[in-house]
Amino acid sequence: MTETNILLVDDNDIGNFLSKKVLTRMGFNNITTVTDGKQALDRLKKEDCPDLVFLDLNMPVMDGFSFLTRAEKEILCMHMKVVILTSSIRQKDKNQASKFSSVVDYIEKPLNQDKVRQVLEKIKRINTDNKELR
Numbered sequence: 001m002t003e004t005n006i007l008l009v010d011d012n013d014i015g016n017f018l019s020k021k022v023l024t025r026m027g028f029n030n031i032t033t034v035t036d037g038k039q040a041l042d043r044l045k046k047e048d049c050p051d052l053v054f055l056d057l058n059m060p061v062m063d064g065f066s067f068l069t070r071a072e073k074e075i076l077c078m079h080m081k082v083v084i085l086t087s088s089i090r091q092k093d094k095n096q097a098s099k100f101s102s103v104v105d106y107i108e109k110p111l112n113q114d115k116v117r118q119v120l121e122k123i124k125r126i127n128t129d130n131k132e133l134r
Helices: 013-025 037-046 064-073 091-097 113-133
Strands: 005-009 030-034 052-055 081-086 103-108
Touching: 005 013, 005 037, 013 030, 013 113, 030 037, 037 052, 037 064, 052 064, 064 081, 064 091, 081 091, 081 113, 091 103, 103 113
Parallel strands: 005 030, 005 052, 052 081, 081 103
Antiparallel strands: none
């Protein structure tokens, strides 16, 4: 688990701090935080691709949907898994998020260990299903 490369994208420093604390307690050590979609996009272009991204939707400079659109359009990090982590419970946002191939889940803030476990189980099922299709 400790080898998983995680990117937290949220303009709320307290939210990033708390999410990072939850993930660290679960044994994840390779966690990077940025505060907007542009910083995240720049990171994808310059660094190794994260395995897992926790992405807020409402941020200054570049929001979550703009980040996802650009990442897919520019074919960046094809294998990363994105979890929308937001306070928005609007069905419109959930529907829009589901249109992106990299989005594997949509969860409400705050992040906690149970939510992370559920996401990891979902990713495990997705990976197993994809292997069976080959």
